[in-house]
Amino acid sequence: MNSAAVRGLLLRGMLAGLGAGVLGLVVAYVVGEPQVDAAIDQEAHAAGHGHGAGAGSGSGSGEEGELVSRSLQSTAGLATGMLVYGVALGGLAALAIAYALGRVGRFGPRATALLLALGGLVTVSAVPFLKYPANPPGVGDPSTVGSRTTQYFLMVLLSVLLAVGAAVAGRRLVPRLGGWYATVAGGAVFVAAAGVAVALLPESSVEVPEGYPADLLWRFRLASLGVHGVVWVGFGLLFGELAERLLVRGGAGRRPRAPVAG
Structure with missing residues (x-):
């Protein structure tokens, strides 16, 4: 182009x-x-x-x-x-x-x-x-806004990198699996990797006040x-x-x- x-x-x-x-x-x-x-x-x-x-x-x-x-x-x-x-x-x-x-x-x-x-x-x-x-x-405690914002954007960056990696893996599988199955495999890789990231990354420091609706x-x-x-x-x-x-x-x-x- x-x-x-x-x-x-x-x-x-x-x-x-x-x-x-x-x-x-x-x-x-x-x-x-x-x-x-x-x-x-x-x-x-x-x-x-x-x-x-x-x-x-x-x-x-x-x-x-x-x-x-x-x-x-x-x-x-x-x-x-x-x-x-x-x-x-x-x-x-x-x-x-x-x-x-x-x-x-x-x-x-x-x-x-x-x-x-x-x-x-x-x-x-x-x-x-x-x-x-x-x-x-x-x-949430206002004093933790900076750290929570950093955590969020790091999660965004990691999610994008995982998606790019899964897309590259899917493309490389096309000759072996064909387009449809390679796409499914790439999607599965992303879901699994994102799940691991969500499970392992630090929890947010936000505490919901007691009695909050x-x-x-x-x-x-x-x-x-x-x-x-x-x-x-x-x-x-x-x-x-x-x-x-x-x-x-x-x-x-x-x-x-x-x-x-x-």
Whole structure:
């Protein structure tokens, strides 16, 4: 693939990421923000019971004493974060898909984009979530945020490396097993390796306060994972369509072919 096509895919990837970020923003605002508000109310309620009336104002969850108000966090702050995340994700994923086109079987741009987006959802979001799930306000010691963030991103990196290793192993098995069985074997390798990593890596230092509503914790985590799912799937669908128009209907005129061995 020439450099002009890669630049075109990168630009379209960032545009698709922006669109996916908008979709994620809608879901985060409609589904996720009510859970954040409920968690803040729960934290304030617990602080009030623990320290008496008026003690909740020092918990850091209310609007008083905050550098950025809660209303601004849930609107402009949320929008900025989701859109920047979407554009960054789109650019990186577009480069990965540009490399993968023609190397993962005889899939066209649409199918390749959707497959790699689903792979990204599993490796970048779902597997790290199994080990270090998101936590609402009021859960976890604020002093451990730095170490917990480091643990999470190390898990993301490890999951991606395991996925790349499993994909390489699967490709090398194609001559022996054929495409279908090699794909299944590669997937099994990834699942087994990710399972071992989840089991052996250090546990999170987060402690859920006694009496914390389990349904609130579950809803918050499910909403967080749902936002990631909408962003990844939305990106795969949007970028697949844009890449199809660029490479098949427009400039390239034909689907990229798998490289010929030898």
